[in-house]
Amino acid sequence: MALTTFLATAFGVLSIIYYAYKHITTLQARKRLAAQHGCQPLMHFVPAHNPLVDFTIMKESIKAARDHTLLSVIQARFQKSANTFGARLIRKPIVATVEPANIKTILSTHFKDYSLGARIDSLGPLLGMGIFTTDGAIWAHSRALIRPNFAKDQVADLASFERHMQSLLKLIPRDGSTVDLQSLFFSFTIDSATEFLFGTSTNTLAMAVAGREAGDAERFAVAFNVAQDACAQRFRRGFLARFRRDPEGDAATAECHAFVDQFVDEAVRYRADVEKGLAKEDKYVFLHELAKATSDKRQLRDELLNVLLAGRDTTASLLSNMWFMLAKHPEVWAKLRREVEQELQGRLPTYEQLRNLKYLKYCMNESLRLHPVVPSNSRLALVDTILPLGGGPDSKSPLLIPAGTLVTYSPYAMHRRTDLFGPDAADFKPERWETLRPGWEYLPFNGGPRICLGQQYALTEAGYVTVRLLQEFERCEDRDGGVWEESLTLTVCSRNGTKVGLTPVEK
């Protein structure tokens, strides 16, 4: 007994000595690293009620999210404090920044010093281990698998867009009565993304036109929305999410998996048949291309769902945010319509023509500046590392970031900095893009090794839909009356939809 007590005490004492030693050597190493890089301490903080465990930021954020004002609350924190400030999220130290040089460091020059943090905890149940949820070697493998599918310039299929467009047009009232374009845009992007990824579209728009009962594919579209919402809720709740059951989210997730698995099984069979000469490749299908590189069914399912999540709401949100502003700015709408009329003279656009519509590009850039659809993001420091800005009273000196710090950045707040975009930074002015050539201060698609793979696809899709609407309607009236308010999940779109009245062109 005495020996056991002695051993237990000795173990306890040795552990304390070991941790104290480790703590002291870590602090010394950090001090040396900070001195080497000329770091100054972080001087700006969100005032905490308790220096070790603080709920201030969390409570304020939950309230702002409920009031649909979280993005402007985040922007105000930077305006009140500094472009880089510190805070504590319960126990975790956070550094928040809107400095382009810092964001470039996190995403590009010191990419390997950071990970996605706990993203897999919230998105993993639906997305598994795919490009959007993993880091390191697993992520690099995913990216290498997926990237070749986006290498072609003309990755988006305009003929497929036109088919879904025909259904969308039929769902817009011809008598100028109010329509919410936002819900049509979300249907459009799931229909086109599933066709691109699986080879079979959910066809929700065509089903709505035909007034048909929901089939498997449409039920998948509904289940995907529910499962995605469950991801967003887990994301918001952080570690508290593990204490909450969500049977509806779990059932929707299982339904999504079962639906996608049918396509995966079929693709693996098809690939084997092509190799044996029993089937011929016809049209381009993303899944069939992936199945050339792997027959791992779990990986195929995960990657499909990852790309669907990355690509669907984002493009629909760009469209609905942009059309919200177009409806509020008749002069921009008229100018854009003139460009489309002059350049296309009523013909369907080709890739080349879409790319050459300058004012269309300015409008999309401006929408993504004012309402970046991925408005905030974060990375977790894996090692002790340095940011070029944020230290000292003026925040202009380098700053030490200890391992375990969550570094958050907000494209929404950065895109509205008046010192970067001028005193009218809060206004929707596509004309500013005539001369604007931003670097890291404009970041709708991220940058560095994890830059968005679908940027071209998204701009082609949003551009195509916009051009076709402008060709079909000669007037667009705002039926909302209010200002843009956020509906924030993993992406952000207008809380009140995109309500307009459209007058058809007389033919």
Ligand code: HEM
């Ligand atoms: C306006 C539309 C879009 C915007 C604003 C957008 C924005 C972004 C952003 C900010 C990221 C980085 C996320 C992060 O690392 O934390 C990202 C990643 C990604 N996006 Fe997009 N995206 C759009 C459309 C699309 C589309 C249409 C696709 C595919 C069809 C797509 C595929 C991806 C993929 C696969 C990644 C993960 C890249 C990686 O981690 O290596 N995106 N996107």
